[in-house]
Amino acid sequence: MLNSLYIQNFVLIDSLDIRFQEGFSVITGETGAGKSIILGALSLVLGQRADGKSIQQGADKCVIEAVFDISKYQLEPFFLEKDLEYDAACCILRRELYASGKSRAFVNDSPVSLSILKELGTRLIDIHSQHQNLLLGDTHFQLRVVDVMAENQILLILYKKEYSRYQGLRKELKALEQKAAQTKQEEDYIRFQLDQLLEASLKEGEQEELEQEQETLSHAEEIKGSLYKVSQLLEGEEMGAVQLLKEALSTAEGLESYFPKAKEMAERLRSAYIDLDDLASEADSLKEDVEYNPERMDWVNERLNVIYSLEQKHHVSGVEELLALQAHFQKQLDEIGSYEEQIAELTQLVAASYEELLQQAAVLGAQRRAAAEQIASQLVQMVTPLGMPNVRFRIDILAKQEPDADGMDEVRFMFAANKNGELQPVAQTASGGEISRLMLCIKAMIAGFTALPTIIFDEVDTGVSGDIADKMGNIMKDLGDKMQVFAITHLPQIAAKGSAHYYVYKEDKDEKTVTRIKPLSDEERVQEVARMLSGASLTKASLANAKDLLRKRR
Numbered sequence: 001m002l003n004s005l006y007i008q009n010f011v012l013i014d015s016l017d018i019r020f021q022e023g024f025s026v027i028t029g030e031t032g033a034g035k036s037i038i039l040g041a042l043s044l045v046l047g048q049r050a051d052g053k054s055i056q057q058g059a060d061k062c063v064i065e066a067v068f069d070i071s072k073y074q075l076e077p078f079f080l081e082k083d084l085e086y087d088a089a090c091c092i093l094r095r096e097l098y099a100s101g102k103s104r105a106f107v108n109d110s111p112v113s114l115s116i117l118k119e120l121g122t123r124l125i126d127i128h129s130q131h132q133n134l135l136l137g138d139t140h141f142q143l144r145v146v147d148v149m150a151e152n153q154i155l156l157i158l159y160k161k162e163y164s165r166y167q168g169l170r171k172e173l174k175a176l177e178q179k180a181a182q183t184k185q186e187e188d189y190i191r192f193q194l195d196q197l198l199e200a201s202l203k204e205g206e207q208e209e210l211e212q213e214q215e216t217l218s219h220a221e222e223i224k225g226s227l228y229k230v231s232q233l234l235e236g237e238e239m240g241a242v243q244l245l246k247e248a249l250s251t252a253e254g255l256e257s258y259f260p261k262a263k264e265m266a267e268r269l270r271s272a273y274i275d276l277d278d279l280a281s282e283a284d285s286l287k288e289d290v291e292y293n294p295e296r297m298d299w300v301n302e303r304l305n306v307i308y309s310l311e312q313k314h315h316v317s318g319v320e321e322l323l324a325l326q327a328h329f330q331k332q333l334d335e336i337g338s339y340e341e342q343i344a345e346l347t348q349l350v351a352a353s354y355e356e357l358l359q360q361a362a363v364l365g366a367q368r369r370a371a372a373e374q375i376a377s378q379l380v381q382m383v384t385p386l387g388m389p390n391v392r393f394r395i396d397i398l399a400k401q402e403p404d405a406d407g408m409d410e411v412r413f414m415f416a417a418n419k420n421g422e423l424q425p426v427a428q429t430a431s432g433g434e435i436s437r438l439m440l441c442i443k444a445m446i447a448g449f450t451a452l453p454t455i456i457f458d459e460v461d462t463g464v465s466g467d468i469a470d471k472m473g474n475i476m477k478d479l480g481d482k483m484q485v486f487a488i489t490h491l492p493q494i495a496a497k498g499s500a501h502y503y504v505y506k507e508d509k510d511e512k513t514v515t516r517i518k519p520l521s522d523e524e525r526v527q528e529v530a531r532m533l534s535g536a537s538l539t540k541a542s543l544a545n546a547k548d549l550l551r552k553r554r
Contacts, residue, residue: 001484002125002454003067003090007041009059010097012506012515021500024480027488027517028495028528029504034515035488038504039127039458042066045095046125047105047118055099065094068124072451075123084110093117093124125454128439136435136442137427142411145442146395148449150371152364156406159360163405166353173346180339187336194329197322200306207319210304217297227283234280242280245273361408368409369397375445382441382475387468388434392416394423433463437472444475447482454484461491473497492532496549501525525550 007016012034029035044050045064055062071088079086085108094106095117105117136142147156183190216223234241249269255262310322372395380393394414402408415426417434430438440460446452461472473494479485480499489495501520506513520528526546527538534542 001069003069005038005042005045005067006063006065007038008064009056009062010041010044010054010064011037011056012513013037013041014056014512014514016515016517018502018517018519020484020486020502022484023499024477024485024487024497025500025502026495026498027486027502027504028490028532030506031490033504033506034517035504037515038517039456039488042125042456043127044097045093045117046121046127047114049114050095050097050103051101055097059099061096061098063094063096065092067092070124073123073453074451075120078120078123082107082112082116084108084112091124093121123453125456126443126452127456127458128443128460136413136430136439137425139411140406142395142413143406143409145446146368146371146375146397146411148446149375150367151449152367155360155364155367159357159364159407160405162353162357162360163403166350166357166403169346169350169353173343173350176339176343176346180336180343183332183336183339187333190329190332190336194326194333197310197326197329200310200322202307202310202319202322202326204320204323207304207307210300210307214297214300214304217293217300220293227286230283231280234276234283240280242273242277245269245276249273357403358408361403364407365397365399365409368407368411372397372411378445379438379441382444383437385468385471386437386441387464388417388437390417390419392419392421392423393438436460436462437464440472440475444479447479452483454486455479456486456488458488459490461487461489461494465491466493469493490532492529492546492549495532496529496546496552501528503528522550 001022002020004017004019007013009015016038027035027038040054041064044054045066068091069089070091075091076086076088087108092106092108094109096104096106098104103114105112105114107117107120147153232240235243249266252262252266252269256266307319307322311317314322314325316322316325376393376395380391383391383393392415396412396414398410398412400408400410413426414423415430415434415438416423417430421429426435426438440457443452443455457476461469464472469491470493473487473491474497476485476487476494477497477499487494487498495501501524502517503520503524504515504517507516526543529546529549530538530542533545
């Protein structure tokens with residue numbers, strides 16, 4: 001509920017700070033006193049767009065702040081989702097407008113976007129005006145009314161969950177079919193590339209080995225000559241290193257008997273002799289193995305050309321990357337081969353989800369049809385005393401071709417004000433006053449099924465009077481037993497029904513005229529209701545009549 005409203009520097013309001021009560025409250029005042037200004041300020045703090053002209057002349061900015069008790073609305077998930085501080089007993093919405101044209105919005109002192117403020121505002125206050133009556137002709141609104149009164153909340157949650165799953169599966173299937181079609185066109189190209197790589201029979205490390213062998217074959221004579229020279233220097237009969245080491249070893253061994261240190265020298269010479277003798281044999285053997293082989297050279301060059309061509313073609317720098325590309329092509333072909341199976345499986349899932357959706361939609365539809373007759377009957381009972389004795393009302397529920405987010409039903413409110421009138425869609429046949437009374441009754445009925453936000457009826461009683469106004473006032477008063485309700489009215493019959501009465505008036509100051517609002521005492525209420533009955537001049541009769549109206553309220 002709305003606990004309080006603070007307005008500063010807005011149009012004709014320099015400063016206004018008012019607290020409100022729960023239940024049914026009425027707001028009255030002379031035409032032009034500023035009731036619409038207060039309502040406009042409230043609309044701004046609920047997220048409506050504004051312009052710089054709203055700021056009082058001479059002021060730098062205007063501030064509008066509304067404090068709510070939101071403990072009944074289960075809004076904690078909304079606050080968590082938007083990363084806002086949650087205080088069920090004191091939720092503060094504030095809007096600041098600057099003369100420069102800038103605007104700032106806050107929820108519990110945290111800056112928020114206008115869209116978030118508006119989203120929250122729609123859950124806190126429902127400003128019901130003549131303009132909002134257009135909603136009654138909206139089929140989506142009509143469907144929501146039926147669902148609320150049919151208590152379809154849980155069914156709708158389950159249905160919307162399955163509908164979301166169905167839409168997701170359809171989207172996934174479409175994407176898979178598109179991908180399959182695209183890759184099918186590329187299949188021949190991919191297969192050609194893969195076959196070319198497979199034909200090359202590439203091996204890891206092959207390129208490095210071949211490049212080394214190419215170097216060896218290219219320098220075969222030079223290598224053979226150098227190995228021969230190494231062999232001769234080591235094993236030459238007269239000056240070979242091995243022969244010289246052998247003589248040095250023999251000499252050192254001859255010193256061992258009378259020079260002990262020669263033993264260690266001999267060991268070292270023996271080790272060197274063995275190593276060099278083995279090295280000489282290896283060099284001689286390698287010399288024999290190295291031969292220039294033109295056929296092998298041609299094969300190595302051809303093999304390397306194949307590798308280099310593939311690397312250049314695929315813009316890679318090694319056999320390992322070619323092998324990775326080969327594996328990628330193979331994976332693509334495997335996926336192409338599995339698309340048909342995947343599509344078949346996904347098609348079955350889509351079909352199963354669709355059948356489940358149809359079943360849930362059928363249950364929803366049955367609930368709606370079962371509730372529609374009762375809703376129509378109850379609405380006729382409520383609206384008949386409001387000056388429509390011959391009203392007829394029916395709720396038609398038509399089947400759609402395909403399920404959508406709300407099911408497979410299209411709801412139409414059919415209305416006729418006269419006995420012989422043909423039932424037609426309510427927006428096409430009901431007058432503005434008739435729609436106002438229908439909306440009042442519908443909201444009164446809905447309030448028995450769900451926690452509604454605070455409702456402000458902005459002169460919805462236009463065009464009615466007397467007994468009808470009295471009955472409309474009773475409906476608003478009864479509605480106030482379930483929730484917070486405000487009625488901005490010019491009718492004394494309705495003004496007398498409120499548990500609280502607020503009066504809007506203008507006050508002339510030295511340099512300007514300002515709008516004020518105040519709660520009325522019991523005595524002030526009598527005078528205000530009497531004024532509404534008789535005009536500016538109060539009479540004993542109007543005062544007595546006002547007291548009688550207020551006494552009947554109790």
